[in-house]
Amino acid sequence: MLAFWRDMPLLLRLICRMRLAALALPALLLVGCTGDQSVLLPPQAPADGDIAPRVSTLQRASDSEHLRLLSAFGGEFRAPKARAALDEVVQRLAKAGEGQIGSYEITILNSPAVNAFALPNGRLYITRGLLVLANDTAEIASVLAHEIAHVTAQHAVERAERELESALVSQVVSQVLKDPAQGAAVQAGSKLSLAKFSRQQELTADQISVRNISRAGYDPYGAGRFLAALGRNTAFRSSGQNQNPDDKRLDILSSHPQTPERIAAVTAAARQIGAPGIGERDGPRWLQAIDGIAYGDDPRDGVVRGRTYLNSALQISFTAPEGFGLEAARDMVIGVSANGSQALRFDSVTLKADQTLQSYVAAGWIDGVETTVVETLDIAGQPAVIAVGKGTDWTFRLAAIQAGSRVYRFILAARGGGDPERPMRALLQSFRVMSAEEARSIKPMQVRTVAAAAGDTPATLAARMPEQDRALELFMVLNGIERGGALTPGQRYKIVTE
Known part of the structure; x- marks a missing residue:
């Protein structure tokens, strides 16, 4: 699903250019380099005390920008055990950094995306999605050391200065962040890459991170293992959308070295330090x-179970057409068909006092799309309307269901001359209002570690994850197990369960 945002820019513009308030992310300085997107945040006024080595050419990021970042990525995720482990890793890196590493502040973001990034002033951000992908402390140390390397080498400063000189920042703000659809892409953990480190900067940060984790006493081969985990995760996610995992566009960041090249580079750097087996991995402690x-x-934003979306706060659910993949963001749901020919968006708005459903739909939601043939319906006991929209290359079905003053909106777009009427009507028929008891029954999924018993296989442990699509593949990705790999009795492995 994440690949949808990168591979279909035209569809984004058409289906998502809604008349909504833009996401409040101003211009720009944060850069993500490990996961599926990069976002820029503005500089900030100087604060008392140095968090990290002084950056003389840029103002420091302020608390207000930090809060805006939290808003865009689901807020801060409270995980005391994981936070304590991360803090300890950074302290060890600092002690081994020979004065080059200052004091860093870590925030865990409440996002399932796999990503980590840093501000030039030393604020480090890491998503909970990335935390669960790592299998030992050395792997997570390599991520943090990589982000710190970008700060100490002032890569973000160099990139920001180049962008300021070419006025790219103002262009991105005006053309992207004022577009609520692109703002939603940020929230959804999409492939929106507004700024990227150069290929050489990525490789340099990789090399620095390998040396630093080794000096801190960690296994220097952890960097290669985690990059391999990222590659497996990318392949797993892309295969769910019938995409080619070898397509360069599906790499973590398309302008960066592809994952196999980075793995080869960090492995070579580790071999210069010593043979495999040196340094700490500390897998059991990280899993704990x-x-x-x-x-x-996050259940507060609604959850996706297969093709079904359930929102406990709104007490509604619906099922996407056959073959669609869904991704939930804070304020919307985005879906795309396996072959990329159709796309779906769901969100909600509040009607003005003098508006009717018919007048609202007829007014048009998408720039450059003419709305016609408004039909009145009854969906799950609620008044609803459906309409046809025509664009240059796309045909749209627009639908709205009213529940009190709230209106639930669906857009289904089909490339070419085909009319997506049939899948839209099936989608609407699946819409229902849940009871309070049903809404309370929606539980968040969690990562749990379990010990393998004698005779256990990846398949037997994956069977304990019945709520997950492609459970066996997911189990192997989460635990870094290659095809045909066996389990070690007594060793703990990650599963996903309620």
Whole structure:
């Protein structure tokens, strides 16, 4: 699903250019380099005391920008055990950094995306989605050391200065962040890459991170293992959308070195330090630190179970057409068909006092799309309307269901001349209002660690994750197990369960 945002920019513009308030992310300085997107945040006024080595050419990020970042990525995720483990890693890196590493502040973001990034002033951000992908402390140390390397090498400063000189920042703000659809892409953990480190900067940060984790006493081969985990995760996610995992567009950041090249580079750097087996991995301690961490969607934003979306706060649910993949963001749901020919958006708004459903739909939701043929319906006992929209290359079905003053909106777009009427009507028929008891029964998914018993296989442990699509593949991705790999009795492995 994440690949949808990167591979279909035209569809984004058409289906998502809604008349909504823009996401409040101003211009720009944060950069993500490990996961599925990069976002820029503005500089900030100087604060008392140095968090990290002084950056003389840029103002420091302020608390207000920090709060805006939290808003865009689901807020701060409270995980005391994981936070304590991360803090300890950074302290060890600092002691081994020979004065080059200052004091860093870590925030865990409540996002299922796999990502980590840093501000030039030393604020480090890491998503809970990334935490659960790591299998030992050395792997997570390599992520933190990589982000710190970007700060100490002033890569973000160099990139920001180049962008300021070419006025790219103002262009991105005006053309992207004022577009609520692109703002939603940020919230959804999409492939929106507004700024990226250069290929050489990525490789440099990789090399620095390998040396630093080794000096701190960690296994220097942890960097290669985690990059391999990222590659497996990318392949797993892309295969769910019938995409080619070898397509360069599906790499973590398309302008960066592809994952195999980075793995080869960090492995070579580790071999210069010593043979495999040196340094600490500390897998059991890391697994204990992440035991119980939320996995996937935050129930407050709604959850996706297969093709079905359930929102306990709104007490509604619906099922996407056959073949669609869904991704929930804070204020919307985005879906795309496996072949990329159709796309779906769901969100909600509040009608003005003098508006009717018919007049609202007829007014048009999408720039450049003419709305016609408004039909009145009854959906789940609620008044609803459906309409046809025509664009240059796309045909749209627009639908709205009213529940009190709230209106639930659906857009289904089909490329070419085909009319997506049939899948839209099936979608509407699946819409229902849940009871309070049903809404309360929606539980968040969690990562739990379990010990393998004698005779256990990846398949037997994956069977304990019945709520997950492609459970066996997911189990192997989460635990870094290659195809045909066996389990070690007594060793703990990650599963996803309620």
